Amino acid sequence: MLRGLNLILAADVPEDPPWRADFFREYLAVTLPDERRVCWVATDGDDLLGYASILLVGDIAVLELLVRPDARRAGVGTALLATAAKRADAEGYGSIGVEVVGGTPALDFFEAQGFRCAFIEMRNLLDLSAVDWPQLATLAGGVGSGYRLECHPDGPPEPILEEYAKAKATMRLNPAYDLELRPSSYDSERLRASLATLRARGLKPYVVLAVHEQSGTVAGLTEVVVPAQRPTRADQYDTVVVRTHRGYGLGRALKARMLSELRGAEPQLLDVQTWNAVGAEAMGRINDELGFKPNRQWREYEVDVDEVLRRLDAVA
Ligand SMILES: CC(C)(COP(=O)(O)OP(=O)(O)OC[C@H]1O[C@@H](n2cnc3c(N)ncnc32)[C@H](O)[C@@H]1OP(=O)(O)O)[C@@H](O)C(=O)NCCC(=O)NCCS
Numbered sequence: 001m002l003r004g005l006n007l008i009l010a011a012d013v014p015e016d017p018p019w020r021a022d023f024f025r026e027y028l029a030v031t032l033p034d035e036r037r038v039c040w041v042a043t044d045g046d047d048l049l050g051y052a053s054i055l056l057v058g059d060i061a062v063l064e065l066l067v068r069p070d071a072r073r074a075g076v077g078t079a080l081l082a083t084a085a086k087r088a089d090a091e092g093y094g095s096i097g098v099e100v101v102g103g104t105p106a107l108d109f110f111e112a113q114g115f116r117c118a119f120i121e122m123r124n125l126l127d128l129s130a131v132d133w134p135q136l137a138t139l140a141g142g143v144g145s146g147y148r149l150e151c152h153p154d155g156p157p158e159p160i161l162e163e164y165a166k167a168k169a170t171m172r173l174n175p176a177y178d179l180e181l182r183p184s185s186y187d188s189e190r191l192r193a194s195l196a197t198l199r200a201r202g203l204k205p206y207v208v209l210a211v212h213e214q215s216g217t218v219a220g221l222t223e224v225v226v227p228a229q230r231p232t233r234a235d236q237y238d239t240v241v242v243r244t245h246r247g248y249g250l251g252r253a254l255k256a257r258m259l260s261e262l263r264g265a266e267p268q269l270l271d272v273q274t275w276n277a278v279g280a281e282a283m284g285r286i287n288d289e290l291g292f293k294p295n296r297q298w299r300e301y302e303v304d305v306d307e308v309l310r311r312l313d314a315v316a
Contacts, residue, residue, distance in 0.1 A: 001028075001041070004048050004068050011069040012104040015125075015295065016233070017270075023202025023228040030200045031055065032193055040083055042067075042076050052080035054088055054096070061088035061305070063098040065106075077109055078312070085308040095304050102297030114311050115301035121275040124292035128271055131259065131291055139256035139289070144248030147210050147219060151261045155195050155205035160218065161188040164209070167218040170242045202228035203235075206265070208258045210241070210250045219245035222254040226266050234262060236274035239283065252286045259290065 006018040031037050035057045042050040050067040063084055067077045088096055098115065100106045143149060156164040165188045198205055203225045210220035220241035226234045236258075241250045262269055275298055276283050 001048060001051060004051065005066065007068055007070075008066055012106075013101055013296075017230045019229045020231075022231075027201045027203075027227075027229055028053070030197060032057075032197050038084075038087055040080060042080055044071075050076045050080050052084045054084050054093075056088075056091055056093060059093070060095050060097045060302075061091070061093040063096050065098070072105065078113070081113060081308065082312045085305055085312070089305045089309060093305060095302055096308065097300060097302045100299045100301055102299060107299070110301045110303075113303070114307050115303040117299050118302045119300040120278050121298045121300075122278055123295045123298050124274050124276060124287050125295045126259075126272045126274075126287075126290060126292045128259075128263070128269055133260070133263070136256050136259055136290070140253055140260055142249045142256075143210065143253045144250070146213055147245075147248060147250060148213055149253060149257050150209045150211055151257065152207045152209065153204075153261070153265055155198075156191075156207050156209070156221075160209075161191055163218045164188075164207075164221065165191045167221055167242050168238065168240055170240070198225065204228070206258065206262065208254050208261065210245070210254055212245060218242070220250040220254055222251075222258050224258055224262060224272070226262075226269070231266070231268055232270040234266065234269055234272045236272055239286075251282065252289065255286060255290055 002019060002021055002024055009016050009018060028039065029037070035055055037053050037055045039051065039053040041048055042052075048068070049071040050065070052066075053064045054061040055064075061084070063081075065077055065080055065084070067080070085096060096115075097118070098110060100110055140149070168191070169187070195205060204227075206224045206226070208222050209218055211217070212219040220239075222239040223237040224234050225237060236255070239251055239255060241254075259272070262272070272292075273295075274287065274292060276287065
């Protein structure tokens with residue numbers, strides 16, 4: 001499975017680091033308590049040709065579909081999709097969503113299967129060897145008076161979870177609808193479960209908080225995860241500045257401080273990736289300043305399960 005995944009990455013997204021075996025099983029198997037993942041493999045004797053999974057979350061089945069490059073265009077992807085769609089239907093799910101990497105054959109595949117593009121994000125990459133660290137330290141220090149930044153390796157500590165969830169709930173700078181399993185939860189109970197799930201999947205969370213000193217409230221936060229499966233590339237998740245605390249340089253300072261912390265704590269890191277909704281101006285500007293470069297589109301496609309089943313029946 002891991003070998004197959006790395007062949008696919010090398011063929012389709014060669015700028016991405018190969019995955020390691022560390023926590024790979026947990027990454028595939030662990031979900032939030034109220035979610036379920038169902039997986040299938042397509043094999044030829046002992047050889048793995050393809051893999052599909054659906055994550056049953058809320059009212060949508062989130063699909064992952066992978067076919068080894070040397071086994072493509074032979075109907076394996078279609079067969080796996082048919083199996084997954086039937087299961088989604090049997091579980092009572094009416095739609096399927098999938099995240100597709102721009103510039104790869106999967107776009108043609110899903111368009112051929114009747115999926116519609118619902119949302120486009122841009123993936124940005126920051127090459128850490130190109131960062132001007134002294135300038136970054138200046139940006140990190142640029143918080144308005146009355147605020148302080150706090151770094152929490154291993155995620156937000158238990159006593160502030162309530163406050164933290166509240167800050168997340170107010171508003172996100174990057175409100176992208178997201179299919180990934182992320183700690184995007186806005187109450188402390190769910191946030192706690194999300195953090196436990198992240199850790200169990202081998203994804204190490206880091207958080208930097210901006211604290212409003214007078215009230216002691218969380219004015220802003222930024223989250224990064226370092227995956228055990230590819231520890232040279234970190235994922236920048238949400239950055240939130242609570243509306244009443246905007247305009248004090250917190251967004252930029254939070255992200256800059258995070259990068260400085262990561263440099264010390266995770267010396268193996270080579271780059272950081274982040275996703276922005278096309279048109280998310282404020283965040284885009286901060287990312288430019290920090291040195292993030294647009295890399296590829298990430299497209300979310302959706303389809304009604306009925307529609308997939310109808311089409312597959314028609315060609316069968
Ligand atoms: C997307 C993917 C799963 C398709 O698997 P596959 O086994 O090649 O798909 P199929 O053979 O069933 O293709 C069905 C149809 O899709 C379309 N299609 C698939 N690949 C295509 C390509 N490279 N160019 C144009 N059309 C394509 C064609 O209409 C094809 O029918 P045809 O071969 O009769 O013309 C495979 O390319 C893949 O693993 N990609 C990388 C992983 C990925 O990005 N997955 C999606 C996100 S999780």
